[in-house]
Amino acid sequence: MRDFGVGFGHLVQGQKWVARHGRRFGFGLLPGLVTLVLYSGALVGLALGADDLVAWATPFADDWSSPWLGLFRNALTALLFVFGLFLSVITFTAVTLLVGEPFYESLSEDVDRDRGGEVPESGLPLWRELLISARDSLRLLLRVALYGVLLFACGFIPVVGQTVVPALGFCVSGYFLAVELTGVALQRRGVELKERLALLRGRRGAALGFGVPLILAFLVPFVAVFLMPGAVAGATLLVRDLRGEDPQENDHEGGNLSSAGGDQGVHHIPH
Template identity: 70%
Template sequence: MRDLGRGFGYLMKGQRWVAQHGKQYGVGLLPGLITLLLYAAALVALALWGTDFVGWATPFADDWSSPWTGLFRGFLTALLFALALLLSVITFTAVTLLVGQPFYESLSEKVDISVAGFAPESGLPLWRELWISARDSLRIVLRAAVWGILLFALGFIPVVGQTVVPVVGFCVTGFFLVEELTAVALQRRGVEARERLALLRGRRQLAWGFGTPLAVAFLVPFVAVFLMPGAVAGATLMARELIGEDGPDDDPRGPAAGSADASGPGGQASATGGRP
């Protein structure tokens, strides 16, 4: 149970870090705003033409007697929109991270520098990092979509669907959010997707403590935009513990970048150092 509180603590530390670094916070808002506009446009289009789409997809109901045609298609339209909302919550982080890869990469590096005086590098060209990020994000989105459809279907079970399933849904969504967010820092350290998943499965409560409250907050799109920079910062701090770079109680402010322990050749802190 201690890991639940520790995970939530990393979420708060990340928000505190961006609050103390206003420039990084401002830049980190841009990808979320772009993604929010794209998702809002898609949902508005679905709201306007969802009924027409359902009518086109269910020609067999044209000859049904009234009111069954309207009730059936109305139910399917509501179901389609609810599923779209669920998938929006689940995929928002993955798409935002993909859109904002350079921005969040820079933010994550700044967090590492503030803690240890240097930031590990993957050594890969930008196009390669973007390809890996897109590939891993697609895998996460597909797994999340499967879980989303399954949980949505289970939601129709009386009592269980209205009590247990929502809780499980938030935990699953939170875990996927953490997997996506920690990928920013872990990918720079050469940790592959399969290894990242194994690390998080070994610390599920830590992931839930960080990701579950974030998943609840992300139900409000504008909140998701404003929390994303801090979520990336907090996930970077948590990633350091996952791979053993920091202890659970280390101060996220870390040593000063110019301290003797964090300095590179010539007494200057290295902002792009290799692995610790």
């Protein structure tokens, strides 16, 4: 439970950081706004063309009598739009990070620089970074889809399906959202997806504390756009914590331990 609070604390500190650096917050909004416009256009197009798409995909129902034809195709149209909406929610963060790769990488570097110590740089060309981000996002999306199918099947279990399963769904979504967002800082450090997953599994409570409140906030329309810059900043702080890279915390804790333990050696233990 304490680690959950640590993760949530990094999320809050990230939002505070961008609030103190208004220029970075403004630049960080641009990718989210671009992605929002693209997704809004796609959803409007889907809403306008869903009827025709369903009719084209179900020619076998053309001879059905009323009201069965209307009920059948209206139900499929509604399901198609809901599926499109669900797909937009679970891919919004990945696409925003991909669109805003230079913005968010620069923002993450500024957080590292502000906290002190080494400021890692990937040294890779932009096209290579975009390729790696797209590949890792696709791998994560497949993992989320697999868990989604399993949770959907469990949703038919009486009582459990209506109580435990939705809570697990938010936890799974929040955890993978944390994996996605920490990818900005970890990719600059040359950490591959497999290592990222292992690192966050070792501090699952912190990952959930960071990701679950964020995924709940993202359910509110347009909130994701405004929280993305702070989420990237907070994810950078989380990465520094997970890897024990924060010299400010090291110096602070080291001073306290030295005063308590005299000349004994001091080793910083990451939270």
